[in-house]
Amino acid sequence: AENTKDILVIYVQEAEEWALYLKSLFGHIVNEGGILLYNLETSSFKDQELFSLPFYKCKLLILSCGLLNCLNRKRSYFLEQVLKPPDNVVILLCGVENSEILCEILTLHGGSKEISADQEPEEYLSVVTGIIQPDHRTSSDVNLSDVRGTSEIPDLSFKTQVLPETSETNEQSILVLPGRISCENPGEIFILLKDEIDDETLEIEFIADNQRIKTQPASWNKKVKYMKALDFPAGPVYVYVYCGGVIKATAQIEYYTALEEIEHIFKKVADPIAFTCQAFKFSSVEKLDNVLTLLLKSKISLYEFSPFQSEEEHHQQGSDHSEEFPTLLHCAARFGLKNLAMFLLSCPETAQACKITNKYGDDPASVAEKHGHRELRKLIKEL
Incomplete structure (x- = not known):
C-alpha cells in the first residue's frame, strides 16, 4: 500500500543528525515510510514531491542558525507555502532561543507549536501525535522503554544565539x-x-x-x-x-531598480499612462508605446530578459492571479499599446501568457476588449 503522508521534517545540513534521530523516534507512532526528511539547502524545488509537501499531516521545522542564514527569497516563499495551516506546524528550536526572527522574515500566522532540543523524547511524541492522531493513539500508548532505546538524542554543537524578543509595544529596536x-x-x-x-x-x-x-x-x-x-x-x-x-x-x-521605482510611482496615480506622457513629455500614447517597445527589445537582446513569468513561477502560482497585470501583455492590452503588444506576441512564451487571467478573471484578449481596443483584441485572438 502507498505510504500515507504523516510527518514532514524540514532541516538544513547542520541538523541532519537531528532529522535522522526524529525519523527514528517518530517511527514508533507512524510507519517510517510516511516520514519525509527534506533538506532545504540541497532541494531543487522542482521535484514532484514539492507539490505534495503541503499535504503532510504534520510539518516539523528544525530551526537552527544555519537554516536562518540560508534563507533567500525562494526558500522563504517555499516555507510560507508549506508551513500551513499553523495548527499542523511544529518548530524545533536547535541553537536558537525562540522563533521570533523566523516570524520576522516569513509571513507566518500564529498557532504553531514550539519544542526545544533539551526536551524529552516523550514530549516530542506527544506534540506530534496530537497533530497526526488527535482522536486516536496518544504517546501514552507507546512503550517508553522502546522510545528511550532509540538512538541517543544528537549532541550537536549548535552555537546558541539569543534572538530578539518582540516587545509588548511592538516597538522596533x-x-x-x-x-x-x-x-x-x-x-x-x-x-x-x-x-x-x-x-x-x-x-x-x-x-x-x-x-x-x-x-x-x-x-x-x-x-x-x-x-x-x-x-x-x-x-x-x-x-x-x-x-x-x-x-x-x-x-x-x-x-x-529604476524600472521598479517607476512601477512604484505608477501605483500611486490613477492613470499611469497619462502620468508617464506628462512626466516624460511624450506628446502621444503612440510615442510612449514606441519607446517602451524599443526599451524592451534592448533589454531582451542584452540580458535575455523574459517579459513573461518563468515556467516555474507559473506552476507555483497557477493560472489565476491576484494582480491586475500579471504579465506585460495584460498591461499593453489595458492601455492599447499596440506596438508593445505586437512585439510581445512574437515572444516564445506568448501562448502561455495569453491564457493567464488577472484578478478579475480576464485574459489579455478580454482586457483589450473591455477597454475598447478591438484591433488589439483581434491580434491576440489570432495568435
Whole structure:
C-alpha cells in the first residue's frame, strides 16, 4: 500500500543528525515510510514531491542558525507555502532561543507549536501525535522503554544565539534608513538603534539571495551608525545587528531598480499612462508605446530578459492571479499599446501568457476588449 503522508521534517545540513534521530523516534507512532526528511539547502524545488509537501499531516521545522542564514527569497516563499495551516506546524528550536526572527522574515500566522532540543523524547511524541492522531493513539500508548532505546538524542554543537524578543509595544529596536535603496546608486545608509551597543563588537550582516556580507559600520554617535550601502540585486535584504556575536536586532530593507521605482510611482496615480506622457513629455500614447517597445527589445537582446513569468513561477502560482497585470501583455492590452503588444506576441512564451487571467478573471484578449481596443483584441485572438 502507498505510504500515507504523516510527518514532514524540514532541516538544513547542520541538523541532519537531528532529522535522522526524529525519523527514528517518530517511527514508533507512524510507519517510517510516511516520514519525509527534506533538506532545504540541497532541494531543487522542482521535484514532484514539492507539490505534495503541503499535504503532510504534520510539518516539523528544525530551526537552527544555519537554516536562518540560508534563507533567500525562494526558500522563504517555499516555507510560507508549506508551513500551513499553523495548527499542523511544529518548530524545533536547535541553537536558537525562540522563533521570533523566523516570524520576522516569513509571513507566518500564529498557532504553531514550539519544542526545544533539551526536551524529552516523550514530549516530542506527544506534540506530534496530537497533530497526526488527535482522536486516536496518544504517546501514552507507546512503550517508553522502546522510545528511550532509540538512538541517543544528537549532541550537536549548535552555537546558541539569543534572538530578539518582540516587545509588548511592538516597538522596533532598529531602524534602517532609507528603507528602499536604489540598485544603481545605493548611496549611504543609516542604522538607528534603540539601545546603545558597544562599537568594538558591533557587526552588521546583510543577507539576500545567495549573498551574506558581514561588516562593521562607522559610528555617528552611540545610537546612530552609518556606512556605504552594499551592492545587492533587486529584492528584500535582511539586516542583522550583532553584538559580541549575538543577534541583537533585525530589520528588512528593499533594493529596487529604476524600472521598479517607476512601477512604484505608477501605483500611486490613477492613470499611469497619462502620468508617464506628462512626466516624460511624450506628446502621444503612440510615442510612449514606441519607446517602451524599443526599451524592451534592448533589454531582451542584452540580458535575455523574459517579459513573461518563468515556467516555474507559473506552476507555483497557477493560472489565476491576484494582480491586475500579471504579465506585460495584460498591461499593453489595458492601455492599447499596440506596438508593445505586437512585439510581445512574437515572444516564445506568448501562448502561455495569453491564457493567464488577472484578478478579475480576464485574459489579455478580454482586457483589450473591455477597454475598447478591438484591433488589439483581434491580434491576440489570432495568435
